[in-house]
Amino acid sequence: MDLSKLISLQRIDKQLIALEITKGDLPEIVQQLEGRLVSCTNRLSNSKSELEEAKKTGRANENEIDELYEKLMKYQEQSYSVKTNKEYDAITIEIETIENRIEENEKKKADLIHLVKENRETVGELEKQVTELEEEFSQKQLELKEKLSQTESEELRLTKERELVTEQIEKRLLNNYNRIRNGTNGIALSEVTNYTCDECFATIPAQTAVEVRMKNRIILCEACGRILVPRETLEAQPALT
């Protein structure tokens, strides 16, 4: 069983993992910041609409108050020139109705002024948050871009090398390798040192260790499920040219 290509593949994959690690959590931070920025911008836009709506209602209410005062003045003028008690009673009722409506609208006015003030404060706070997030986002994005440009050529070289190696590996073996990688943080092969699995430190039975050294078939670590390879095989593997 030829494990050499698989060993080359793991060597490349380990270097790719190391590259990912040098990027750190920057890609994640940038993504999170972008998400926060989008949601904050949406909230700002909603608050602005609410503010406009409150202002509009406030203006309509004030217009109504003005109109009511005009009517009130008209009735009050008329009340001086009424001739009969019946006319006087009728006009008094009109005046009372208008006065009540004015009182209601004045109360509404106070509430609306408060609402506009509140909405204005919310808009101001959100605008500040959006500005801060935009600054933080573009700064982290720039950092990430710089870091990516450092690792990009290396990553490209390794990816090409990986393609060349995988082409030479039997499909079923490659599928196994990839499946094991997915469940083992990207490391599918493990050396056996002193009857121990180097990756999970489980003890390997002597008979198994002998079989591993013979390299006749694929043997998996019973504890972690990785493909076991003889000691020093990984390091002894010559660099792929």
Ligand SMILES: [Zn+2]
């Ligand atoms: Zn193991």
